[in-house]
Amino acid sequence: xxxxxxxxxxxxxxxxxxxxxxxxxxxxxxxxxxxxxxxxxxxxxxxxxxxxxxxxxxxxxxxxxxxxxxxxxxxxxxxxxxxxxxxxxxxxxxxxxxxxxxxxxxxxxxxxxxxxxxxxx
Amino acid sequence: xxxxxxxxxxxxxxxxxxxxxxxxxxxxxxxxxxxxxxxxxxxxxxxxxxxxxxxxxxxxxxxxxxxxxxxxxxxxxxxxxxxxxxxxxxxxxxxxxxxxxxxxxxxxxx
Numbered sequence: 399x400x401x402x403x404x405x406x407x408x409x410x411x412x413x414x415x416x417x418x419x420x421x422x423x424x425x426x427x428x429x430x431x432x433x434x435x436x437x438x439x440x441x442x443x444x445x446x447x448x449x450x451x452x453x454x455x456x457x458x459x460x461x462x463x464x465x466x467x468x469x470x471x472x473x474x475x476x477x478x479x480x481x482x483x484x485x486x487x488x489x490x491x492x493x494x495x496x497x498x499x500x501x502x503x504x505x506x507x508x509x510x511x512x513x514x515x516x517x518x519x
Numbered sequence: 520x521x522x523x524x525x526x527x528x529x530x531x532x533x534x535x536x537x538x539x540x541x542x543x544x545x546x547x548x549x550x551x552x553x554x555x556x557x558x559x560x561x562x563x564x565x566x567x568x569x570x571x572x573x574x575x576x577x578x579x580x581x582x583x584x585x586x587x588x589x590x591x592x593x594x595x596x597x598x599x600x601x602x603x604x605x606x607x608x609x610x611x612x613x614x615x616x617x618x619x620x621x622x623x624x625x626x627x628x629x
Contacts, residue, residue: 430615441607442562442619491561495615507553508617510561 421492542608
């Protein structure tokens with residue numbers, strides 16, 4: 399199926415610094431990518447929808463100035479956590495929507511990256 | 520407000536048992552419902568359900584959707600320790616917004 403990668407896999411940073419997380423679709427183009435956050439033993443919460451070439455759409459309660467999203471190309475979206483604080487420590491997962499065929503199999507769903515574990519000290 | 524409730528929250532069974540996981544939802548502009556398995560990292564896709572009453576099967580796993588009663592079930596027969604994971608259901612709202620439930624944590628004992 400379609401493959402999505404994330405970088406880095408985990409990051410530890412000091413409070414007040416900014417952290418950038420990359421999400422790439424490796425073998426398909428994705429006009430729409432999604433960013434989720436998952437706290438321990440909780441479900442995935444959608445943070446924002448990232449659209450190539452336009453502004454991201456943020457979910458209610460998510461600060462757009464704190465979580466900057468850039469979707470500069472059809473294969474790359476980035477999430478920058480600005481001025482990170484310990485409460486931002488979480489597992490961040492991206493997904494990319496793919497609608498089409500790969501190896502004669504049809505898809506119309508989101509494919510998830512492996513996630514990035516952020517720890518803010 | 521969109522709502523997804525999964526039950527039970529947690530389940531411990533022995534190998535060979537059959538389990539049924541439930542997902543009820545209230546979602547605006549419902550399009551489909553997906554089931555995912557999450558071990559230590561990102562979720563892996565299991566099923567996408569769009570039509571009521573049509574069972575989807577993949578090996579020991581099967582799932583069905585009831586759009587009238589707004590729920591779905593995921594069955595796992597002859598469970599194995601490798602089935603231990605969190606199972607998430609995600610109805611979709613509109614074209615592609617996924618709304619994840621809290622998940623059911625399944626532990627299969629040898």
